[in-house]
Structures are given as C-alpha cells and as structure tokens.
Amino acid sequence: MDVVKKSFWQSDALRWLSIAALGLLSGYLVVLMYAQGEYLFAILTLVLCSVGLYIFANRRAYAWRYVYPGLAGMGLFVLFPLIATIAIAFTNYSSTNQLTFERAQQVLMDRTYQAGKALNFGLYPQQDKWRLALSDGDQHYISEPFTFGGEQTLEMHATGALPESERATLRVITQNRQALGAITAVLPDESKLVMSSLRQFSGTRALYTLADDGTLTNNQSGVNYRPNDHIGFYESVNDDGSWAGEQLSPGYTVTIGWDNFTRVFTDDGIQKPFFAIFVWTVVFSVLTVILTVAVGMVLACLVQWESLKGKAIYRVLLILPYAVPSFISILIFKGLFNQSFGEINMMLNALFGINPAWFTDPNTARAMLIIVNTWLGYPYMMILCMGLLKAIPDDLYEASAMDGAGPFQNFFRITLPLLLKPLTPLMIASFAFNFNNFVLIQLLTNGGPDRLGTTTPAGYTDLLVSYTYRIAFEGGGGQDFGLAAAIATLIFLLVGALAIVNLKATRMKFD
Numbered sequence: 242m243d244v245v246k247k248s249f250w251q252s253d254a255l256r257w258l259s260i261a262a263l264g265l266l267s268g269y270l271v272v273l274m275y276a277q278g279e280y281l282f283a284i285l286t287l288v289l290c291s292v293g294l295y296i297f298a299n300r301r302a303y304a305w306r307y308v309y310p311g312l313a314g315m316g317l318f319v320l321f322p323l324i325a326t327i328a329i330a331f332t333n334y335s336s337t338n339q340l341t342f343e344r345a346q347q348v349l350m351d352r353t354y355q356a357g358k359a360l361n362f363g364l365y366p367q368q369d370k371w372r373l374a375l376s377d378g379d380q381h382y383i384s385e386p387f388t389f390g391g392e393q394t395l396e397m398h399a400t401g402a403l404p405e406s407e408r409a410t411l412r413v414i415t416q417n418r419q420a421l422g423a424i425t426a427v428l429p430d431e432s433k434l435v436m437s438s439l440r441q442f443s444g445t446r447a448l449y450t451l452a453d454d455g456t457l458t459n460n461q462s463g464v465n466y467r468p469n470d471h472i473g474f475y476e477s478v479n480d481d482g483s484w485a486g487e488q489l490s491p492g493y494t495v496t497i498g499w500d501n502f503t504r505v506f507t508d509d510g511i512q513k514p515f516f517a518i519f520v521w522t523v524v525f526s527v528l529t530v531i532l533t534v535a536v537g538m539v540l541a542c543l544v545q546w547e548s549l550k551g552k553a554i555y556r557v558l559l560i561l562p563y564a565v566p567s568f569i570s571i572l573i574f575k576g577l578f579n580q581s582f583g584e585i586n587m588m589l590n591a592l593f594g595i596n597p598a599w600f601t602d603p604n605t606a607r608a609m610l611i612i613v614n615t616w617l618g619y620p621y622m623m624i625l626c627m628g629l630l631k632a633i634p635d636d637l638y639e640a641s642a643m644d645g646a647g648p649f650q651n652f653f654r655i656t657l658p659l660l661l662k663p664l665t666p667l668m669i670a671s672f673a674f675n676f677n678n679f680v681l682i683q684l685l686t687n688g689g690p691d692r693l694g695t696t697t698p699a700g701y702t703d704l705l706v707s708y709t710y711r712i713a714f715e716g717g718g719g720q721d722f723g724l725a726a727a728i729a730t731l732i733f734l735l736v737g738a739l740a741i742v743n744l745k746a747t748r749m750k751f752d
Contacts, residue, residue, distance in 0.1 A: 289316065330729070331723075332497060333723050354461055357444030360441060370387060381399070390420060456478075466478065502730075517692075529675045541627045571681060572684060586599075601689075610681065630660070678706070682702060682703065686702045688702055697712045705732050709728045
C-alpha cells in the first residue's frame with residue numbers, strides 16, 4: 242500500500258512540475274511578445290496557455306482535454322487570422338506605415354548629419370589589437386589599443402607623428418566596416434566623430450530635436466514637424482500651425498476607421514476593377530464547377546459502361562491528371578499555350594491558320610484559364626461520380642429499358658437527378674475553392690493582361706484573391722496591407738453569403 246501511495250505521489254508531483262514548467266515558459270513568451278509590441282499574439286498566447294493549463298491541471302475538466310486541442314487549433318489557425326485581418330483592415334498598415342509611433346519616432350531621432358570637421362583615419366596593428374589614428378594634415382590623434390566588437394568609445398590623444406608600423410589596407414577596413422561604424426572617437430576638445438566613409442571620420446549631429454510637445458525640429462533646415470494621426474506621418478507645419486504637406490518617412494500605423502472600405506466603393510481606380518474582377522470571379526467559379534461536374538460525370542458513366550473493353554486502362558489514364566501535382570500541370574500548360582512556340586498554337590495554326598494570343602488578349606486568356614482548371618478538376622468529380630453510380634440500383638435502369646428508354650433518357654431522367662443531390666455540397670465546396678484559386682492565376686497568367694487606368698495593380702484574369710495579393714505585395718505606390726485586408730474581409734463576406742444562398746437554394750430544391 243505504501244508503495245502504491247509513493248508511486249502516486251511521485252506521478253502527481255511530476256505532473257505538477259511539468260505544469261509549472263509550462264506555465265513559466267508560457268509566461269516568459271507572453272512577456273517577450275508584449276515587450277516586442279506584439280500585443281495580439283501576447284493576448285492570444287496568454288488565453289490559450291491559461292485555459293490549457295487549467296484544463297490539464299484540474300481533474301474536473303478531464304473531459305475537455307480531448308476537445309481543447311481542436312478548439313485551440315481552430316482559434317489559432319482560423320479565428321485569430323480572421324480577427325487579425327479584420328483589425329488590419331481598419332488601419333493604414335502598409336510598407337510605409339508599419340511601425341508603431343514610438344518606433345518611428347526613435348528611427349527619426351537616430352538620424353544624423355555631418356557637422357564640423359572631417360579627419361582622415363587609418364588603422365595600425367599592435368600585436369593582436371589595433372590603434373585608430375586620425376589626421377587633418379599637421380595635427381594627429383591616436384587611440385589606445387582596442388579590439389573590434391560592439392559599440393565603443395575611443396579617447397583620442399594628440400601626437401606628433403603617426404605610428405611607424407604598416408597601415409591597414411583598404412581591404413581590412415572594408416572587412417571590418419561594421420565594427421568601425423560602431424566606434425565613436427572623442428577628441429581632446431570633447432568633439433565626437435564617427436566613421437563617415439572608408440577614408441574619414443566626421444563630426445555628426447542629431448538631425449532632429451524633440452520638443453516637450455512632441456514637435457520635431459530639423460536642425461539643418463529649422464523646419465518643424467508634428468505627428469499627424471490622420472495619415473500616420475510626421476508632417477511639416479506652417480507658422481500658423483496648419484499642415485504644410487511634407488511628410489517624414491517612416492510613418493506609423495494608425496486606425497483610420499472605414500476609410501479602406503470606402504476607398505473600394507468610391508475610388509474609381511479601385512471600384513471599377515474590383516467589381517469587374519468580382520463578376521469574373523463568380524463567372525469563373527460557376528463555369529469551372531459546371532464543366533468539371535459535366536466532364537467528370539460523363540466520363541464516369543463511360544468508364545462504367547459494361548460494353549466498354551479495357552475499362553481499367555481508361556480509368557487509370559483519366560485519373561492521372563489528379564495524381565500529378567497541380568503546379569506542375571499548370572507550368573506544363575503554360576508552355577503548351579506559349580503564343581510563339583507552344584504546341585497548341587502550332588497545331589491550331591497548321592489546322593485552321595489561327596494563332597490565338599493566349600496571354601495578351603483578355604478573352605482568350607480567360608478561356609485558357611477555364612480550360613486548364615477544367616483539366617485539373619474533372620478527375621476529382623469523376624472519381625466521386627464513379628462511386629455514386631455504384632449506389633444507383635440496377636432495377637431503375639431495367640425498368641426504364643422495359644419502358645423503351647434509351648441511354649440519353651436514362652442519363653437525364655435517372656442518373657443526373659440521383660447524382661446531383663449528393664454532389665451538391667461538394668459543388669458548393671468546389672465553388673468556394675475556385676473562388677479563391679490563387680495558385681492557378683499566379684502560376685499561369687499572374688493576373689495578366691493588366692488593366693489600364695487603375696489605382697492599384699489589376700489584370701483581366703485576376704480573381705479577387707490574386708487581386709488582393711497584388712495590392713498587398715506588388716503595389717507601385719507601396720504595399721498597402723490595410724486595403725488588401727479590407728478586400729480580403731469583403732471576400733470572406735461574399736463567399737460566406739454565396740455559400741449560404743447556395744445551401745438554401747439547394748435545400749429548397751431537394752427537400
């Protein structure tokens with residue numbers, strides 16, 4: 242009995258030690274994230290770890306141990322990205338406004354400009370150390386021996402002549418440029434010099450001075466700048482306090498409310514391509530679903546035909562596109578559709594004397610996308626239909642044959658209605674997938690051909706998801722993550738609304 246109690250006590254102590262260690266690690270991570278300014282990550286980590294430790298430490302919550310990992314994963318990989326995207330949509334977060342106010346202010350305060358004297362410098366070895374020498378012609382200064390590494394201040398002493406040892410070459414100086422850049426040389430008159438080139442140390446001065454009211458003053462020009470929280474930049478001000486228009490980079494992130502959403506509907510350079518791309522996205526998704534289901538269903542019926550010989554070979558050949566990774570198939574098709582050397586154009590030119598501009602004409606580019614996407618999607622639908630055909634009773638076809646029905650009547654009166662009902666949820670899922678089919682667009686056309694006269698980069702074959710990507714990472718005026726997040730939020734709402742409408746419509750149809 243004592244042995245059992247001792248074993249139980251040891252296991253219980255080990256469990257509490259593990260929980261305590263995980264709690265300390267979680268607390269350290271939360272503090273580290275908070276110190277780095279990642280407040281959302283810190284809050285999420287704190288909540289997930291606290292709930293997890295409570296569940297695994299409390300015996301009353303034993304049943305939740307099986308549910309919690311799934312809930313935590315959903316919160317971490319589904320809810321958190323969604324909430325973060327929506328939060329970014331209400332900010333001006335971009336490549337020019339991605340710092341916090343404090344960090345942007347610090348970057349500006351760290352900027353310097355050259356002021357005062359500039360002295361030539363040299364490095365002279367002394368055993369395993371170095372001595373820095375500065376010279377302005379007649380006057381020479383030299384430091385005590387030092388080693389490279391980290392920021393350091395060297396007191397320079399006046400000397401009558403430079404050391405007699407061999408001076409370090411330019412190659413040595415270049416190799417240690419970063420370490421030399423961290424050195425501050427202090428002359429006897431207390432003036433400070435830093436490395437300004439591979440040959441000189443120069444006096445520097447802070448470019449901006451920060452006043453108590455938050456105003457930055459340019460010490461060279463005397464211009465005053467104040468933080469403009471409407472645009473997220475330090476902006477120059479006139480003598481009367483009005484904004485003068487000059488902005489200092491980098492900017493900082495601020496909340497701008499619904500501005501990103503209103504831009505989508507009010508800016509003609511965004512509104513027109515957005516709605517045109519939305520319509521094309523819906524058309525592309527609907528046509529893809531219809532064609533993949535139609536082709537897959539017809540081929541499934543053919544390979545299930547009892548009179549067909551070599552059915553196994555046909556099944557393998559028709560399923561092969563599904564086994565090949567999609568990005569490989571897309572790149573192969575990109576070569577096949579090449580306007581100058583592609584096999585498809587060579588064949589069309591030989592047979593019909595035509596040479597379609599697959600990548601430069603909007604209509605043919607869209608047709609190419611639908612053809613390639615049908616090729617990529619039909620094997621999946623064919624496999625599903627092959628399984629569903631097995632579930633249709635043969636008695637229905639026998640009764641139909643007795644009534645004199647032919648193959649087409651059997652297909653449209655028996656096969657098609659019985660397959661559509663179980664296929665409907667999969668068709669809705671396929672629609673949602675193709676609505677966000679980023680890989681196909683990015684690898685095959687990259688959204689081209691481009692639309693002209695738009696504020697943001699947009700193409701005739703762009704889907705909303707690729708359009709959002711181009712705004713976020715290819716914007717000519719800076720990567721606009723806030724606007725991209727707003728469009729991503731709209732995509733989420735549109736896809737959700739369309740899915741609900743489709744589900745209700747199909748439920749009314751088949752109930």
